[in-house]
Amino acid sequence: MLFLTELHYNPGILYFQKAFEAQEILLEAHEHYQKQSFRNRCHILTAQGIRPLSIPVVKGNSKTLVTELEIDYSQRWVDIHWRTLQSAYGNAPFFEYYADYLKAIYDSRPALLFQLNMDLFKIFGKFLKLNKPIQLTQTYVTTYEAPVLDWRGELHPKKEPDNLRLMPYRQVFGKQFASNLSILDLLFNLGPEASTYLQNRAAFC
Template identity: 45%
Template sequence: MKTLDKQSVLIELQYLPSIEFFSCLQSFSEIIIESNENYVKQSYRNRCYILGSNKTEMLVVPVIDGNKKILIKDIRIDYSQRWDVNHWRTMSAAYGKSPFYEFYSDYFKDIYHKKHSFLWDLNFEILTMCLKLLRVNKTIRQTQSYEKEVNSTVFDARNLINPKNETIHSQFYQPSPYQQNFGNEFVPNLSIIDLLFCRGNQASEILKKSKPI
């Protein structure tokens, strides 16, 4: 990954982002969030993966009019499906007995209790909270307009991290195994909450080890 001459990374907001997402951010001093794109369905913008007792589980935030051409900041969350209750119940079942669940769970619970109307607001608060818990200090700003091409000091990572890409081919992430809750085989690139709940204050060090050389 040719990032040595890049100071900033341009990337989209994601829901409970993957370890690959945070591994990518490590190489840059500034994070530029793409705030003027149109919503893209079936992406990490409204979904994440966690490890349950039987298998990897996908959590999806339902949105209203996701099939239409709508600016990402204008996408509303559909609460008719009680997704927030289901997500929290699923996360609690998966991580309730994790070593660091009691230390971090309230931070996330407080975010869900706010019942954000817009997906953007939910994802942005989750991102800033995760960076704080990981003790990652980065400058964050949002785009002022959508630009297909970016200047030479910015690495364009938009849409490079998505569920369709295999982790083994990632330019941002080299899995560094850690003890997970279930099974003997390590499952890479889950949501950052898997790393936080399982490894706590060691999460930032594991992230550093997950960065490709």
């Protein structure tokens, strides 16, 4: 199976679970930007509950190719996001294990959202030992047939997938387990065990 999806900012747990199921990964590089999507936001768990982190972009609209979308650094979102991650996960078992690698990507400040998301996707792939061939689409194709699993637009911040029922794992905050979070939550809490968790079909029902 070839897993087709758009690039997300700090993608969710189900996103990577599907990636592990695939033989190859195909990333959409010819779509137009969609506002209020996971392309520029993610969900993390804080002491106050689930919180979205959103990257501001320059003139992002439905006519802008996602590969040309510029990040707006005038709003100092990098500092805000990093302080929030430190506050939320500073006491997580594996925060410091991954923090320097992630901070280096944030500090590199790539001009384009697509590049930032690609850099993060690659480092998560290394953390998770996601050894799959990765390709970019060469043109936009509306519909695909098997063996392509087309998951473009399947995950959205305002809609929790019906098939997202995760086996609880230890989290820093809350008495009730929180699902539909960024892969950061899984990595900071489980560390190297995150890869095993994602490949365990019993974790997803």
